[in-house]
Amino acid sequence: MNSNDVIASVFKKISVFKNIETLYPEYIPENLPRREIQLRQLAEIFKPMMLSPGSVFIRAMIVGGVGVGKTATAKVFGREIRKFASEKGFDLRYVHINCHRDRTLYEVVSEIIRQIGAPIPIRGLSPREMMLALLNYVEKHDIYLLVALDEFDYFISTEGNDAVYFLIRVYDEYSDTKKRINYIFISRNISSLSMLDPTTESYILRHMVKLDPYTSDELFDILSYRRDLAFYEGTVDDELLKFIADSKGVDKGGEGNARSALETLLLAGQAADHEGVQKVTIEHVRKALGVVHSEVIRISDDINFLQLHELLLLKAIIRSLKKKKTVFVKIGEVEDEYNYICQLFGIKPRRHTQVYEYVNTLKHMGIIEAKVSGKGFRGRTTLISITVPLNELEMKVDEVINAKKELVDAS
Ligand SMILES: Nc1ncnc2c1ncn2[C@@H]1O[C@H](COP(=O)(O)OP(=O)(O)OP(=O)(O)O)[C@@H](O)[C@H]1O
Ligand SMILES: [Mg+2]
Incomplete structure (x- = not known):
């Protein structure tokens, strides 16, 4: 086949998908079937803010396990509440921050500023100074904010209580100003809250929306809604959705994770x-x-x-584990591999202390396991392991590395 035919055969090929991107994890659907109660709860919690904007300072929390729709629920709520506000004639902005990416107080505050497009020159400012500038800006332009801090437990453990108080007590210091910034904290569990003082903890607990793992019936409804968006009619029968829902539903021994149910549907369509x-x-x-x-x-x-x-370090860990075919590899071996990979990519490797920090970050995020060796090893060394299938993980890592490298190369 000549090149033209090869390419044409792909482009012209029929597909079962009419809108495949509606199954991608970042897609925020119009509706969230089976989360009506939780959306209603959020609306109740934020009602005072809507009725008399600026008079109350509201901090809510969304809690639930993996893939139960925490992020989607917050984003859909943010989108809808913004519409209501604008109908009522006030300017409410929804800001969604992922604390995995923006880990420090500095990053969080500057990300809020960036997302609302406030022309505040943040260079050289401390988080406190930035926050002050932000408060002034929203006051001057009569703007209200609903800030969702996703993966919030991660922020607490990186930045500690002081940073958390800094955010949730902004208005203690400026009590006579209008309360223009409100928060939704999102977390997989509430254990991190116990680090806070009892008054703050009980306030947040009273404003908590809990998302339980989905049952098979619930997953079926979600899958069928998302199927109708993504696939041509008649290409995916209900019984297939039922099969997926049964294998993932929490009442059938599954995790109740909508993300993995939807991912299964996507992969099945791609296989077809x-x-x-x-x-x-x-x-x-x-x-x-x-x-x-x-x-x-x-x-x-x-x-x-x-x-x-x-990412490069993670790739080094995967490759070392593959090469050695053992459960754990030593950090020294990983570092050699990392230096080698950096060389391949033409990138200057980071120093040992920094690499050690990266290991801690990856461990903290639950991507790798790391422990200090006990007996049987000469000297003490850090041992690293990964529990998920290495090939799949490496494919994903490569994909992200390539995307990031293009960005670096282009700048
Ligand atoms: N009720 C629902 N209706 C439609 N789609 C849903 C629903 N709940 C979840 N989803 C979809 O399932 C996927 C996972 O949801 P989401 O990312 O919100 O989960 P999460 O609780 O934030 O998970 P994690 O703890 O991993 O961050 C997303 O693609 C989301 O759009
Ligand atoms: Mg999420």
């Missing part, structure tokens, strides 16, 4: 496309279920937020 057939079959679903290792999916999401050198 790959074979060039016009209907998704149970075999495609089975194959997809085998591939979707929920841990890899969870980690895959987090990987998007790693910095280039953290």
